[in-house]
Amino acid sequence: MRAVTSIPRPLGLIALSLLLAGCAIGPDYRRPELATPVQFKQIEGWTLAAPGDALERGAWWTLYGDAELNALVERLNLSNHNLAAAAAQYRQARALVRGARAAFYPSLSSSAGVTRAGQGGGDSTLSTADGFSVGGANTASISKNYDLSLNAAWELDVWGKLRRALESSQADFEASAADLAALRLSLQAELVQTYLQLRVLDEQRRLLEATVAAYARSLRLTENQYNAGIVPRSDVSQARTQLKSTEAQAIDLRWQRAQLEHAIAVLVGVSPSELGIAPRDALPLLPQIPVALPSQLLERRPDVAAAERRVMAANAQIGVAEAAWYPDLRLSASGGYRGSSFADWVSLPNRFWSIGPNLALTLFDGGARRAELQRSEAAYEQTVAEYRQVVLDSFREVEDRLVQLRVQEQEAQVQQQALEAARESLRLLENQYRAGTVDFNSVVNVQATALNNERSSLTLLGSRLTASVQLIAALGGGWQAATASKTEEARASLGER
Known part of the structure; x- marks a missing residue:
């Protein structure tokens, strides 16, 4: 009968660790419970659609x-220094995962x-029992040792401590990626808002310049009428x-306008003196933005994703803290050559080796492990509360922008009617003034009313443009959760450039 070969003890320990590898100490992650609304309160007047359909x-x-x-946003993506710093932080988190x-x-x-050691040497005096002293010299002993060794160590993840640590690092890495996306979205939104405000100022300046030209013509007309003795001098003073x-x-x-231009220059990573934006008459379009369902908002917004990843990291740290109560199993091996002569240093008689397991367990630590576990559990509860608050804030931001755009759309319709009425009133009063049926003071009042309505319309348009940017940012902007963890190099490309 054939004898069964016994399994070596180190291999038996490895097999045992592999059997236990399916179990990891600590709680598995579960997303914190949230009361997600079915739809937004201020959704009236908007069409529900998947954000990717038109946005x-x-x-x-x-x-x-x-x-x-x-072009300016593309420059921001490449040259903004805050974004480059966040990209470097992202790469740090990625390196920690590899570690x-x-x-x-x-x-x-x-x-x-090689070591050289000595012992003895020098004069010495020895006293005998008869009272005589005997002097002598000790011969020094000097030795030389040559050592060449190779050491290996392997910590077996029996209780899942290493897996929980990797899980925590991976979650921190994904949170860092989401932080980078959130910062990029915030900076892009800031740039777009600033640029839109600048273009609205250009339109206001164009309006005022056209109004100045009209008032200059009115002044010349009034001066001519005064010279002809038709109107009093007070009309000329009012016109001037x-x-x-x-x-x-x-x-x-x-x-x-200069301040807005300077802000844009800093956002794209250059000094204010290096960037100039020429005035232009045309205003950017006011887009129609499809609104995501509240449940989709949790997947679109990078700040919400980052908050949840931190909950995952804190949850994994509980497992790391709990694993400290269990023994660590480490396999170690070493071997090499050790001799006193260089000539036959690397030879079979000088060879040495050792191999064996090491089981280490902390028996008493004064409560340090329990304190660390309590700290980890409290940190987890903190991240859960922060995650829920970020979600609530995200819902509030969307609701705010929705009601702002909806109300301002109604306001814009009424304001347009007021503007058309003011223009018609001005046209009639100017004709009556030329005919001499009304005084110039009436014309001045109507002109001021018309100008105020023109400026109010532009200010309202600028507010609606800004609110549209804020709504896009509140909905998650251009961050894609589905591909956030697939292209690590693409997410870090900004900092690497």
Whole structure:
């Protein structure tokens, strides 16, 4: 009968660890419970649709139909320094994941050295029992040792401590990727809002310049009528006052526009003196934005994703803390050559080796492990509360922007009617003034009313444009959760460039 070969003890320990590898100490992650609304409260007047149907998730700013804006956002993506810093932080998190994954493999090290040691030497005096002293010299002993060794160690993840640590690092890495996406979206939204405000200021300046030209013609007409003795001198003073006041308003817009231009320069990573944006008459388009369902918002927004990944990381750390109560199993092996002569250093008689398991268990630590477990559990509860708060804030931001756009759309319709009425009233009063049936003071009042309505319409349009950007950002912008973990190099490409 054939004898059964016994399994070596180290291999038996490895097999046992593999059997236990399916179990990991600590709680498995479960998404915190949330009361998600079925729809948004301010959804009336909007069409529910999947965000990807009409909204360009990769380049949402193209919805405004402005080529210069598109170019500025691309420059921001490449050159913004805050974004480059976040990309570097992302790469740090990625490196930590690689470090945590390396703990699963054995470590191998080698060493080679030579030591020289001595013992004894010098004079000595020895006293005898008869009272005599005997002097002598000790011969020094000097030895030399040559050592060449190779060491290997492997910690077996019996209780899942290493797996929980990797799980935590992976979640932190994904949170860092979401943080990078959230910062990119925030900076893009800031740039788009600033650019839209600048274009609205350009339109306001164009309006004031056209109004100044109209008031200058009115002043010349009034002066001609005064010279002909038709109107009093007070009409000329009123016309000149109105003209100069409007000129001052037009001049005041210059510093406001310059500040917006400077802010855009910093966002794209250059000094204010290096960027100039020429004025333009045409305004960007006001896009129609499909609104996601509340449940989809949790997948679209990078800040929500980052908060949830931190919950996952904190949950895994509980497992790491619990694993500290169990013994660590480590396999170690070493071998090499050790001799006193260099000539026969690497030879069979000088060979040595050792191999064996090491089981380590902390018996008393003064409560340190229990304190660490309590800290980990409290940290988990903190991240859960923060995650729920981020979700609530995201719902509030969408609701705010929805009600703002819906109400301002109604306001814009009424404001347009008021503007048309003011223009018609101005046309009639100017004709009556030329015919001499009304005084100039009536014309001035109607002109001021018309100008205020024109500026109010532009201010309202600027507010609606800004709110549309804020709504896109509140809905998650161009961040794609489905591909966030697939292309690591693409997400870090900004910092690598």
